[in-house]
Amino acid sequence: MLTIEAASDLAAATTAAEEAADGAAARLVVQEGLEALLPLAALVDADKERARLGKQQAKLEADIEKLAARLASPGFAGKAPPAVVKKAEDELSEMRNKLESVLDGLSKLPQ
Incomplete structure (x- = not known):
């Protein structure tokens, strides 16, 4: 089970996701409300x-x-x-x- 220790970590994750979305990335829906972005260059x-x-x-x-x-x-x-x-x-x-x-x-x- 994944727990979030601090809200600041969540803000950093959101920012990283927004930055990754600007480039070419594969968007994977892990579960409702949770997505993972993988840079296409790596795939x-x-x-x-x-x-x-x-x-x-x-x-x-x-x-x-x-x-x-x-x-x-x-x-x-x-x-x-x-x-x-x-x-x-x-x-x-x-x-x-x-x-x-x-x-x-x-x-x-x-x-």
């Missing part, structure tokens, strides 16, 4: 992660472009059943969300 090889996310970004951008062109095609939109068009639209939205997440991850990596 991830930034160059490898940047390369991995860059590949994901390129693939997602290409897939988004293809699917958007398909949806914009009068032949597809006019002939496909509404359920198929809806599924393609949902897939496009999901890919755009994933791309946003990948770009966010890239922006948070340490230089």
Whole structure:
């Protein structure tokens, strides 16, 4: 069981957490009201992660472009059943969300 000896220690921990949150850190929820921040530099090889996310970004951008062109095609939109068009639209939205997440991850990596 964890006990807090002094309120000043708690203030120092809060300040340290705020400082860690300014940098790239993984936020772990230990339990409700208690979080741990781990600096990403200690967990991830930034160059490898940047390369991995860059590949994901390129693939997602290409897939988004293809699917958007398909949806914009009068032949597809006019002939496909509404359920198929809806599924393609949902897939496009999901890919755009994933791309946003990948770009966010890239922006948070340490230089």
